[in-house]
Amino acid sequence: MNVVALSGGVGAGKFLRGLVRVVEPRHITAIVNTGDDMTLHGLHISPDLDSVMYWLSGLADRDRGWGRAGESFRALDEVRRLEGPSWFGLGDLDLATHLVRTHLLSEGKTLSEATAQLTDALGISVRVVPMSDDPVPTMVHAVADEGEGMYMHFQVYWVQRGARDQVKAVRYEGGEEAAPAPGVGEALAGADAILICPSNPVASIRPILAVSGIRDHLETARRGGTGVVGVSPIIGGAPLRGMADRLVPAVGLEVSAFGAAAAYPGLLTGWVVDERDGDMAPRIRDELGLRVATTDSVMADDDDAERVARVALELAAG
Ligand code: GDP
Ligand code: CA
Numbered sequence: 001m002n003v004v005a006l007s008g009g010v011g012a013g014k015f016l017r018g019l020v021r022v023v024e025p026r027h028i029t030a031i032v033n034t035g036d037d038m039t040l041h042g043l044h045i046s047p048d049l050d051s052v053m054y055w056l057s058g059l060a061d062r063d064r065g066w067g068r069a070g071e072s073f074r075a076l077d078e079v080r081r082l083e084g085p086s087w088f089g090l091g092d093l094d095l096a097t098h099l100v101r102t103h104l105l106s107e108g109k110t111l112s113e114a115t116a117q118l119t120d121a122l123g124i125s126v127r128v129v130p131m132s133d134d135p136v137p138t139m140v141h142a143v144a145d146e147g148e149g150m151y152m153h154f155q156v157y158w159v160q161r162g163a164r165d166q167v168k169a170v171r172y173e174g175g176e177e178a179a180p181a182p183g184v185g186e187a188l189a190g191a192d193a194i195l196i197c198p199s200n201p202v203a204s205i206r207p208i209l210a211v212s213g214i215r216d217h218l219e220t221a222r223r224g225g226t227g228v229v230g231v232s233p234i235i236g237g238a239p240l241r242g243m244a245d246r247l248v249p250a251v252g253l254e255v256s257a258f259g260a261a262a263a264y265p266g267l268l269t270g271w272v273v274d275e276r277d278g279d280m281a282p283r284i285r286d287e288l289g290l291r292v293a294t295t296d297s298v299m300a301d302d303d304d305a306e307r308v309a310r311v312a313l314e315l316a317a318g
Contacts, residue, residue: 003313004191005136007032008204009048010241011233012197013055016126018305019195020056022313025125029187031214033199034111034130035138035172035207038155040088041079043098047155048204049115049130050097057122064239068093076116087160123254127183131208134178140247141169154203161219167250170202175210175244180217188217193316196230198297198308200244201263202251205230209264218267227316229270231297231308232257236276240298258284270315272297272308291315 003023005016007030016030033048047066054060054068061069071091080086090098097118104114110133119128141158142165143149149168155164188194199205209215222228234257239245245255253259257277261268261284270291271284281292293315299305 001192002027002029002032002187002190003193003195004187005031005195005197006199006205006208007048007052007197008199009033009036009051010055011199012048012204013051013060013229014299014305015165015195015308016052016071016304016305017055018299018307018309020126021302021306022309026127026182029127029129029183031129031131031181031184031187031208034132035210036154036158036203037135037137038153040085040260041090043090043095043102045088045090045098046101046111046130049128050094052128053097053115053119053122053124056119056124056126056128059122067091074110088155098211106160110181112183117181126298127187129181129183129187130216131181132178133181134174134210136175136177136178136207136211137173138203139171139173140165140167140211141171142167148265153192158203163246167247170206170247170251172207172210175207176212178211180211185213185217188214188221191211191221191226193313194218194221194226194228195309195312195316196228197269198231198233199238200233200239200242200247201253201260202247203244206263209267215267222267222269227269228267229272229312229316230261230264230268231272231312232274232277233258234260234277235274235297258288261288263291269318270312272315273310274298291318 020039035049111130138154139151144165257273261271274297275294278294
C-alpha cells in the first residue's frame, strides 16, 4: 500500500511517527511545506523539512516541538553578542543541517536532492520531498499598529514579530509558476490513500496546494476513488499548540475542527476529529459532505500517533 502525506512541521512529524508503524516506511511519501523557507546568515532554512526529518529520525525535541533534543544554543548566543540577526532559533546541532543543506545547494543540487542526502544520512526510509524545488514563500499582509500594513515573510510575522499584527491576507508567492518537486505527481497518482497531517491549514497545507498542479493531482486521485483524509489540527476550538488561531480567521475560516476541514473545499473524502469535537461531526458530514471519524487525537507518544494513523487510514479506505 502506498500512502502520501501532506506535511507541515511538528503536527506532521508526530503523526508520521505513528504512520510508519502501520505502513511500510518506504511506501510513504511525505510532501512537505517549504512556504516557511527563508535565507538567514546566508543559510537555507527549511523549518518543516527539518521538523519532519528530526521527528522521523528520533532526534526531535518532543517537549519543545521544534529542533533537536539535547540541543545547545552557543552559536546563537554569540550571534546575538555580535549583533547579528538572532530572532530565529538555530541550535548548534541544527546549524550542521543548515551548513550541509546550504553547501549542497551552492554546488547546484536541488532542494529535493539535498533533502534526499540528509534523510539518507539520518537513516530515514520515508521518502521526504519538498513540495517544490522552486521558492514559494508564504507572505502575510499584516497591519502593524496603525498604518496600511505590508506584506511580510511568514517567518517575520510569526517568529520575529510573534504573530502580533492584524492579518489582512495571506499569499503564496510564485505558486503558479512553481513546479512540484520531482516525484510529487507520481506519488499522488500512485497513492492508495492521501493523508493531510494535523498541520496548520493556512501556514502549512495550503502552501502545498498552491504549487501548480498539486491540487489537480489530488482532485484526479480523489475522482479515481482514492481516499483523501485529513486529521484536524484544531482540538476543542484551539490549536493544540502554536498560534494557528491568529492566522486561520484572517482567511475567513473558523478556528474549529469544522473550519480546518473547510480549508480544503472539494479535496477531502474524510476528516478525523478529536473526540472532544464529536458534536461537530454532523455539521462536517452535512455541510461539507465528508465521512468523519473521532478519536483521541492528542499525540503525546508514538502509540497515540499510531492510533490516529490507523483511524485516518481506515477512513481513507472507505
Ligand atoms: P509547524 O509548522 O511546526 O507550526 O507545524 P504544523 O503546521 O505541522 O502544525 C501545527 C499544528 O499542529 C497546530 O495547529 C497544532 O494544533 C497541531 N498539532 C500539534 N500536535 C498535535 C497533536 O498531537 N494532535 C493534533 N490533532 N494536532 C496537533
Ligand atoms: Ca511550519
